[in-house]
Amino acid sequence: MAALGSISRRSFLTGRDDQPVRRLLPPGVAEDGLAACTGCGSCVDACPTAIIALVAGKPSLDFLAGECLLCGDCATVCPEPVFDRAVPPAFAHVVAISDACLARNGVSCMSCRDACPPMAIAFKPRIGGPFLPQLDEAACTGCGACIAPCPAQAIAVTPISMEPAHA
Ligand code: SF4
Ligand code: SF4
Ligand code: SF4
Structure with a gap:
């Protein structure tokens, strides 16, 4: 993975400066599911380890802030069809x-x-x-x-x- 430090904080948060948005998806979110995200922030508030932030209006994880417990709380509170709830929360990485x-x-x-x-x-x-x-x-x-x-x-x-x- 390229170092996030190579991207300015401004471009990381906004996707401006012609830089792609780098995002670490919460467990159980596929990229096509992310399209349904409204950016409501409920998953941010629900995460017990506070590792979810909205980046360019959609959730992204920060493992420098803590670990994912794979608890599925983010999926439980999400009001949109963003997460695959048919399987236990898991990462593709x-x-x-x-x-x-x-x-x-x-x-x-x-x-x-x-x-x-x-x-x-x-x-x-x-x-x-x-x-x-x-x-x-x-x-x-x-x-x-x-x-x-x-x-x-x-x-x-x-x-x-x-x-x-x-x-
Ligand atoms: S599964 Fe739990 S710990 Fe992991 S990102 Fe979602 S709410 Fe946070
Ligand atoms: S399960 Fe993988 S990501 Fe989690 S602490 Fe162990 S090596 Fe690191
Ligand atoms: S709870 Fe669902 S819709 Fe709301 S920001 Fe999180 S992923 Fe997006």
């Missing part, structure tokens, strides 16, 4: 650990493992350096709990929705 990882650079760190609810990150012992993280993509729920605790900002979500700048 997992996360990836980049080469900025401290352990991969010789510094012992297991913050991501300690933060991961389903224990999808294991550390493989090796001789001559810190243990290295190994992500089990099949076990990763995409909850984002490992993202904020990473001191090197080495964990990111992919893929995310990319909308045209002037949709």
Whole structure:
């Protein structure tokens, strides 16, 4: 995933400056479902971890603010056919650990493992350096709990929705 920091705060929030709107969809929202969103903000108010914000008038998650509990409260309160309620809330993404990882650079760190609810990150012992993280993509729920605790900002979500700048 390209760093959000490469996009100005103004363009991230508005989609102006000919920059596409980068959006991390709440669990259970497909891009075609997002078209039905009126921007009412009910999901923002309902999220127990306060990770939903309206970006260009529609919801987007911020895992630097916290994790998704996959509680489905956002889907429950949404008055429009935005969410797929036929299945339990789930993400279409997992996360990836980049080469900025401290352990991969010789510094012992297991913050991501300690933060991961389903224990999808294991550390493989090796001789001559810190243990290295190994992500089990099949076990990763995409909850984002490992993202904020990473001191090197080495964990990111992919893929995310990319909308045209002037949709
Ligand atoms: S599923 Fe729950 S925790 Fe996750 S974004 Fe929706 S309301 Fe927030
Ligand atoms: S509750 Fe539904 S319609 Fe309202 S902002 Fe959230 S996704 Fe959009
Ligand atoms: S996104 Fe959630 S489930 Fe996946 S590795 Fe990070 S903490 Fe674990």
